[in-house]
Amino acid sequence: xxxxxxxxxxxxxxxxxxxxxxxxxxxxxxxxxxxxxxxxxxxxxxxxxxxxxxxxxxxxxxxxxxxxxxxxxxxxxxxxxxxxxxxxxxxxxxxxxxxxxxxxxxxxxxxxxxxxxxxxxxxxxxxxxxxxxxxxxxxxxxxxxxxxxxxxxxxxxxxxxxxxxxxxxxxxxxxxxxxxxxxxxxxxxxxxxxxxxxxxxxxxxxxxxxxxxxxxxxxxxxxxxxxxxxxxxxxxxxxxxxxxxxxxxxxxxxxxxx
Ligand SMILES: [Zn+2]
Numbered sequence: 001x002x003x004x005x006x007x008x009x010x011x012x013x014x015x016x017x018x019x020x021x022x023x024x025x026x027x028x029x030x031x032x033x034x035x036x037x038x039x040x041x042x043x044x045x046x047x048x049x050x051x052x053x054x055x056x057x058x059x060x061x062x063x064x065x066x067x068x069x070x071x072x073x074x075x076x077x078x079x080x081x082x083x084x085x086x087x088x089x090x091x092x093x094x095x096x097x098x099x100x101x102x103x104x105x106x107x108x109x110x111x112x113x114x115x116x117x118x119x120x121x122x123x124x125x126x127x128x129x130x131x132x133x134x135x136x137x138x139x140x141x142x143x144x145x146x147x148x149x150x151x152x153x154x155x156x157x158x159x160x161x162x163x164x165x166x167x168x169x170x171x172x173x174x175x176x177x178x179x180x181x182x183x184x185x186x187x188x189x190x191x192x193x194x195x196x197x198x199x200x201x202x203x204x205x206x207x208x209x210x211x212x213x214x215x216x217x218x219x220x221x222x223x224x225x226x227x228x229x230x231x232x233x234x235x236x237x238x239x240x241x242x243x244x245x246x247x248x249x250x251x252x253x254x255x256x257x258x
Pocket of ligand 1: 165166169205206209
């Protein structure tokens with residue numbers, strides 16, 4: 001078998017394989033992303049998008065090149081490319097639907113369990129002694145939720161750090177990125193790189209939000225605030241499960257101490 005169609009298919013296949021394994025592994029092992037999280041985040045998006053398009057493109061090109069020689073096998077390969085596209089888009093749509101529904105349920109609970117902050121707009125106070133802060137994306141009227149435990153424990157500058165961090169998640173729409181990478185991971189759960197990419201993006205959006213907070217408060221205040229909420233560090237998408245201190249918080253603290 002030869003011809004330009006097969007050459008294109010082989011080239012796209014090679015790009016897909018390169019973007020599926022060695023490139024993400026090298027990026028995940030690199031140390032520079034902690035110093036340049038925005039660039040690393042952009043690179044993960046390019047890897048995911050270019051990887052997906054080259055994988056589908058390789059199948060499509062191979063199928064179309066095969067059809068004049070063998071109609072049925074060629075049609076099967078083209079059908080596989082279309083099915084893969086539909087599968088990935090379907091997973092994305094399903095993940096978005098789940099997130100939107102869970103966000104709506106979460107907001108309904110918030111109206112019951114919180115009260116508006118007396119001085120800060122679009123900020124709700126949760127009567128809970130556990131130090132907790134997170135944001136709920138809602139278009140133009142996104143919410144920041146702070147617990148009573150957090151308000152009691154943090155100084156004014158530390159509280160500003162937490163709020164600047166959460167506002168950065170909202171302003172930079174980290175929730176959209178997180179949903180996209182989680183959808184990719186849930187569509188390909190057997191593909192370790194998809195899990196790794198979702199974890200890396202999780203960390204990078206935290207670092208980016210920290211960098212925004214560092215523009216308005218000292219690193220020391222931000223570090224204290226991170227330590228205070230380390231037990232419960234939600235991010236862009238609302239989470240109802242509180243999880244313990246993670247390597248992510250330690251990485252954030254080490255970076256501020258450097
Ligand atoms: Zn965060």
